[in-house]
Amino acid sequence: MQQNIETTEKPELVIETRNLNIFYNDFRAVSNVNMSVKRHRITAIIGPSGCGKTTLLRSFNRMNELVPGSHAEGEVIFDGQNLYDPMVDPVEVRYRIGMVFQIANPFPKSIYENIAWGARIHGYRGRMDGLVESCLRQAALWDEVKDKLNQSGLALSGGQQQRLCIARALAVQPEVILMDEPASALDPIATLKIEELIQELKKNYTIVIVTHNMQQAARVSDYTAMMMLSDAQRAGTVIEYNETNIIFTRPQDKRTEDYVTGRFG
Amino acid sequence: MGEAIIQSLLFLSGFFSIFTTVGIVYELGKEALLFFQMPEISLLETVTSTRWQPHTGDFGIWPLVTSTLITSAVAMLIALPLGLAVAIYLSEYATPRARSFLKPILEVLAGIPTIVYGYFALSFMTPLLRSILGRDVVDIYNMGSAGLVMGILIMPLITSMAEDALSAVPRSLREAAYGMGATRLETALQVVLPAALSGISAAIIVGISRAVGETMIVAVAAGAGPNFTFNPFKGAETITGHIVRISGGDLSYDSVDYNSIFFLGLLLFFITLALNIFSQRFVRRFREVYE
Ligand SMILES: Nc1ncnc2c1ncn2[C@@H]1O[C@H](COP(=O)(O)OP(=O)(O)OP(=O)(O)O)[C@@H](O)[C@H]1O
Ligand SMILES: [Mg+2]
Numbered sequence: 001m002q003q004n005i006e007t008t009e010k011p012e013l014v015i016e017t018r019n020l021n022i023f024y025n026d027f028r029a030v031s032n033v034n035m036s037v038k039r040h041r042i043t044a045i046i047g048p049s050g051c052g053k054t055t056l057l058r059s060f061n062r063m064n065e066l067v068p069g070s071h072a073e074g075e076v077i078f079d080g081q082n083l084y085d086p087m088v089d090p091v092e093v094r095y096r097i098g099m100v101f102q103i104a105n106p107f108p109k110s111i112y113e114n115i116a117w118g119a120r121i122h123g124y125r126g127r128m129d130g131l132v133e134s135c136l137r138q139a140a141l142w143d144e145v146k147d148k149l150n151q152s153g154l155a156l157s158g159g160q161q162q163r164l165c166i167a168r169a170l171a172v173q174p175e176v177i178l179m180d181e182p183a184s185a186l187d188p189i190a191t192l193k194i195e196e197l198i199q200e201l202k203k204n205y206t207i208v209i210v211t212h213n214m215q216q217a218a219r220v221s222d223y224t225a226m227m228m229l230s231d232a233q234r235a236g237t238v239i240e241y242n243e244t245n246i247i248f249t250r251p252q253d254k255r256t257e258d259y260v261t262g263r264f265g
Numbered sequence: 266m267g268e269a270i271i272q273s274l275l276f277l278s279g280f281f282s283i284f285t286t287v288g289i290v291y292e293l294g295k296e297a298l299l300f301f302q303m304p305e306i307s308l309l310e311t312v313t314s315t316r317w318q319p320h321t322g323d324f325g326i327w328p329l330v331t332s333t334l335i336t337s338a339v340a341m342l343i344a345l346p347l348g349l350a351v352a353i354y355l356s357e358y359a360t361p362r363a364r365s366f367l368k369p370i371l372e373v374l375a376g377i378p379t380i381v382y383g384y385f386a387l388s389f390m391t392p393l394l395r396s397i398l399g400r401d402v403v404d405i406y407n408m409g410s411a412g413l414v415m416g417i418l419i420m421p422l423i424t425s426m427a428e429d430a431l432s433a434v435p436r437s438l439r440e441a442a443y444g445m446g447a448t449r450l451e452t453a454l455q456v457v458l459p460a461a462l463s464g465i466s467a468a469i470i471v472g473i474s475r476a477v478g479e480t481m482i483v484a485v486a487a488g489a490g491p492n493f494t495f496n497p498f499k500g501a502e503t504i505t506g507h508i509v510r511i512s513g514g515d516l517s518y519d520s521v522d523y524n525s526i527f528f529l530g531l532l533l534f535f536i537t538l539a540l541n542i543f544s545q546r547f548v549r550r551f552r553e554v555y556e
Contacts, residue, residue: 063444068361095446105437108460108553117455118445154555165441172445 012038014176014206015060015097020074021235022055022064029055031235033074035225037176042198042207044217044244047227048259052236053210054102056227057178060208061097062090078176095122098174102181104161106153106168111136111145114153114164118172131171139167140197159190166197170205177201179209183216195220214260218248226256293534296527303521317491319511319522326532328491332408332501333536336483337476339412339497340419344472347416348423349465355424356431357453375421383485386414391486398498406488406500415482419475423468430464431457435555462552469548470541477537480505504529504536 015037022030030052037043037060045053058064059072062083076083083093107114115132124131132149136142141163145156153164162182169177179198183191198207198220211217217224224247226240240253251257301308305322314325351371355364390410395403403409434457442452458465488500489510502510508529511522 061444063440066440066443091446091448093446094444098446099440099444101437101440101444103437105435105441107438107441107456108555118447121445121447121451121455152554168441169445 012041014039014078015208016077018075018077020056020059020072020076022052022059022072023070024067025069028235030059031230031237033238035238035241037206037208038223039206040202040204041222042202042209042220043223043225044221045208045210045225045227046212046214046217046259047236048229049212050236051227051229053227054180055236056238057180057208057210058099060176060178061094061099063094063099065090095172096174097176097178098169098172100162100165100169100177100179100182102184104158104165104185106156106161106164108152108154110150111153111156111164112149114168115171118168122172124171135167135170136164138170138201139163140193140200141167157190159186159193162186162190162194163197166194166201170201174205176206176208179207181210181212184212191216214248214262218244224248226251226253226259228255228259290531290534293527293531296524297531299519300521300524300528303524305521315493317507319525324521324525326529328493328501329504329507329529330532330536331493331495332483332487332491333477333503333505333533335495335497335501336408336412336415336479336487336503337473339409340415340476340479341469341472343413343416344419344423344476345469348420348468348472349427351420351424352427352431353453353458355428357449357457371421371424374417375425377418379418379479379481380485382414382418383411383482386410386482386486390414394498403498404488404500406486407498408483408487408501408503409497411483411485411487412497414486415476415479418479418482419472422475423472426468426471427461427465430461430468433464434460438555459551459553460555462548463554466545466548466552469544473540473544474537477540478505478533480509484509504533 013036017033017035020030020033021028033056045057047053055064060076060078060083064070064072072084074084078093078097081088107117109117112132115135116128119128119131133142133146136145141160144160145164148155153161156164162185166177166182183194186194195216198209201207209217209221221244224242224244225238226247227236228239229235230237230239240247240251240256242252247256248260251260257263300306301311306324311324311326314323315327316323316325317328351367355367359367387406387410390413391403391405391407394407394410438456438460439452442456447456483503483506487506488502489506490500490502491507492499492501494501508526512526516523
């Protein structure tokens with residue numbers, strides 16, 4: 001009941017974590033995270049290496065439990081429902097919350113098939129050619145590949161592969177797209193393309209992006225969650241969460257300030 | 266300098282395996298030629314006749330070839346789907362505990378001497394088939410039992426090679442599929458399996474070669490005596506079965522039987538080669554290259 005009131009009062013909330021802890025066997029990698037993701041906004045997760053950004057991100061669509069020995073405690077509320085409720089099917093969760101990985105991983109299938117496959121397994125009945133074109137257009141890749149849709153997705157450049165992976169995620173029509181350092185393996189030009197693309201996608205999707213790159217977080221995101229290892233437990237946690245311009249101009253936490261101004265460590 | 270030595274050593278070892286193959290083919294070919302030079306043999310009769318009866322002077326290869334192909338086909342019909350299914354289970358589904366329990370069983374299966382499998386076919390599989398399908402349908406010696414048991418023998422081989430191929434598919438591909446809301450089965454069959462097909466084709470090729478060349482099981486259970494039939498429940502001698510039988514006793518050098526062995530060996534070699542090329546072609550159509 002309380003959940004319903006909350007979601008109707010603040011419709012912009014898509015994901016909300018409550019006392020979320022994530023473990024690898026006995027090791028607690030992420031501790032006590034309470035943060036939220038707002039609809040049609042870009043939320044960045046930043047922080048030093050090893051503080052649990054990837055782990056946290058992957059817990060939003062239950063990808064993390066594919067790692068043997070890992071489990072989560074606490075709640076991730078999505079559309080008013082706890083994703084970690086035993087009744088929830090993780091396959092369904094990943095259908096609605098898609099993912100783009102740090103290293104582009106297109107299927108060794110044709111460009112066309114890379115996109116069509118996801119739609120097909122979810123029973124898409126419409127015109128497949130139209131869907132493939134629209135996903136590739138949304139991912140700003142159509143003009144570069146329209147003449148070679150039957151070539152392998154692996155024959156593309158790194159940046160094109162990553163945009164193909166984004167297009168592939170769109171084909172499933174998720175509500176949220178999680179991106180784990182999607183541009184970290186790319187040169188500045190390709191990175192810029194991905195960033196523009198992310199801005200564009202914001203109109204129709206909710207995006208959570210992990211990044212190492214402060215400028216990138218400042219450029220693209222609306223909200224920023226700052227993660228850091230908490231001194232007591234050696235487990236990563238969100239130490240500050242706010243609108244991006246506040247995080248970068250007048251952060252509340254000294255550690256955030258040190259990190260975003262590059263004075264960390 | 267050191268690099269050059271290593272390189273030539275590696276080249277030599279590669280050359281050695283080619284040399285061995287050429288040597289075997291040469292030796293078989295030389296003796297097989299003697300076979301065709303014998304007055305009672307005509308090449309035309311050999312490749313067209315459906316009777317192989319040395320004591321009456323009939324040397325048509327077809328009964329031996331068909332029974333070899335039938336027993337092999339039955340074996341692959343069992344070994345391929347079963348072996349692939351187990352490999353997919355092991356690499357995509359099984360918990361570490363289930364794996365550590367199943368793999369030794371498969372290794373034991375692969376380590377049983379083939380003569381034991383032969384008597385297993387004769388004293389277990391044949392009675393089983395006869396009780397299911399009827400005594401008048403299934404002969405005591407029959408190609409079906411031998412083929413089925415051969416399938417059990419070959420399955421662990423296919424499983425282990427296919428599992429290696431499946432496990433070599435990068436984790437990132439599976440994650441990509443799961444991340445789109447694919448089920449385990451969709452991921453295994455539509456993403457991992459096609460990506461592993463070149464390794465799996467190697468497994469199929471090894472399996473076929475093993476089936477065509479397998480001797481003990483067919484010698485014991487498939488029947489003694491060439492028989493031109495396509496009914497798998499009849500007895501019929503395979504090429505290998507025939508070779509062991511006639512070479513078992515007092516075979517004199519330069520007799521027709523002696524020379525025919527080499528011809529049959531060469532035939533076996535070419536059947537295996539042809540099937541290998543065929544299956545490679547077939548698999549290449551469907552495979553997806555990930556590197
Ligand atoms: N599969 C795993 N098994 C065990 N521990 C893991 C595993 N993956 C990550 N960890 C641990 O969890 C902690 C957080 O890792 P995570 O990958 O989430 O960090 P990250 O913030 O994404 O780092 P980076 O910026 O380098 O990508 C680290 O201490 C790491 O060692
Ligand atoms: Mg990471």
